[in-house]
Amino acid sequence: MQFREIERLIKLIEDTSIEEVEISHWTTKIKISKKRAETPASAVPPPPTVSMFQPGMMAPPVPPPAAQEQPSDSTGLTKPVEKDSQRLEITAPMVGTFYRAPAPDASPYVEIGQVIEVGTVVCIIEAMKLMNEIESEVRGRIVDICVENAKPVQFGDVLFVLEPV
Numbered sequence: 017m018q019f020r021e022i023e024r025l026i027k028l029i030e031d032t033s034i035e036e037v038e039i040s041h042w043t044t045k046i047k048i049s050k051k052r053a054e055t056p057a058s059a060v061p062p063p064p065t066v067s068m069f070q071p072g073m074m075a076p077p078v079p080p081p082a083a084q085e086q087p088s089d090s091t092g093l094t095k096p097v098e099k100d101s102q103r104l105e106i107t108a109p110m111v112g113t114f115y116r117a118p119a120p121d122a123s124p125y126v127e128i129g130q131v132i133e134v135g136t137v138v139c140i141i142e143a144m145k146l147m148n149e150i151e152s153e154v155r156g157r158i159v160d161i162c163v164e165n166a167k168p169v170q171f172g173d174v175l176f177v178l179e180p181v
Contacts, residue, residue, distance in 0.1 A: 022046065104154050106176040108169040112143035116165045124165075131157045131181055138176060141169065156180050 029037060029048050036049040108114070116124040116139055126138050137149045156178030163175055 022048075102179060103159065104156050104178040104180060105174045106138060106150070106152060106154070106178065108141060108171055108173045108175055109150065110141055110143050110148065111170055112141040112148070112168070114163045114165065114167055114169045114175065115140040115142065115147075116161070126158050126161075126176070128158050128161060131155075132178070150175070152178075154178060154180075 025037065025039070025046075026048055028034075029050060034050075036047070038045070038047040040046075116126075118125070118140065125140075126132055126136070132138065132152050133155050134152060136152045138152050139150050141148050141150055158176055159179050160177040161175070162177065163169055163173065169175065
C-alpha cells in the first residue's frame, strides 16, 4: 500500500462517522483510529465487562452477598444465618447436591454439638456425578446445619455454623 492510499483512507475516516478501520494485505497491517474528544470522567460510563467462558473451564467464583443474613428462598433450602463475630461458617465451595452422610443408610459425618478439627470431612457435595468430600478449614463446635440433606446448594451457601473452641 502506498502512502497516497493511506492518506486517502485517513481523509475518508475523518469525514465519516467511522471511528476505526483496520486493513491487512499480505504481511502489511494498517490500523487507523480517530482520536476521541476528551469528556469528563463522570460523564463516561464504565466500559462493559466481558468474560470469556469456554466449555471445560471452571466458572469464576461469585462472592456471596455481604448482607446480614443468608437469603432463604421459597423452597427453604437454606436457613437464615445471623452474622456473629463469634461464629464461623463453612460455605459451599461449589454448586451441587448436599449430602450429610457418605451413603443413604450411613450415619452423618457431623452432628450439632460435635467439635470438629481442621481437615474433618463434614459433608459431600455431588457435582456432575462426582462426590466431593468437603473438609473443615476451621476448628469449632457445630452450632447449626443450614441445609437439608439431598438438597441443592449454590457456591457460597452457608452449610454449617460453628462457634470457636
